[in-house]
Amino acid sequence: MKKTLVALTIxxxxxAALADKQPVTVVLTAQSxxxxxxxxxxxxxxxxxxxxxxxxxxxxxxxxxxxxxxxxALKPNNVTPAQLLDAALKKGATASVCALYLPNSGxxxxxxxxxxxxxxxxxxxxxLLEPNRKVIGF
Numbered sequence: 001m002k003k004t005l006v007a008l009t010i011x012x013x014x015x016a017a018l019a020d021k022q023p024v025t026v027v028l029t030a031q032s033x034x035x036x037x038x039x040x041x042x043x044x045x046x047x048x049x050x051x052x053x054x055x056x057x058x059x060x061x062x063x064x065x066x067x068x069x070x071x072x073a074l075k076p077n078n079v080t081p082a083q084l085l086d087a088a089l090k091k092g093a094t095a096s097v098c099a100l101y102l103p104n105s106g107x108x109x110x111x112x113x114x115x116x117x118x119x120x121x122x123x124x125x126x127x128l129l130e131p132n133r134k135v136i137g138f
Contacts, residue, residue, distance in 0.1 A: 031060035039138040040084030058098035
């Protein structure tokens with residue numbers, strides 16, 4: 001009985017810790033490589049500090065979501081913003097391109113990295129209005 005209570009307490013504490021992750025949406029529209037890089041560095045840092053991050057990419061920043069995304073490597077770590085986005089995705093972040101990106105860029109859903117889709121405005125709007133969500137724009 002005592003072991004069962006201990007196991008139940010640990011399970012509840014673990015699920016509570018997961019539920020308490022700070023939701024953050026990073027909205028990235030900047031064309032500047034350095035701004036894109038800083039947004040992705042901070043995205044990764046927020047994740048490491050316990051946040052559940054979603055990245056919304058619009059305008060030229062939507063290009064980071066492409067399978068063939070390249071870009072200029074930034075010092076001091078010689079990584080591109082696209083590589084930093086990939087690192088965040090591997091650690092559990094989610095990402096989408098804004099609903100206007102695909103129809104206005106000449107790209108298709110097949111051009112996007114696995115797991116990245118076009119955001120649905122109603123769902124994105126609802127997420128941005130969540131009371132505990134932080135929204136950060138670059």
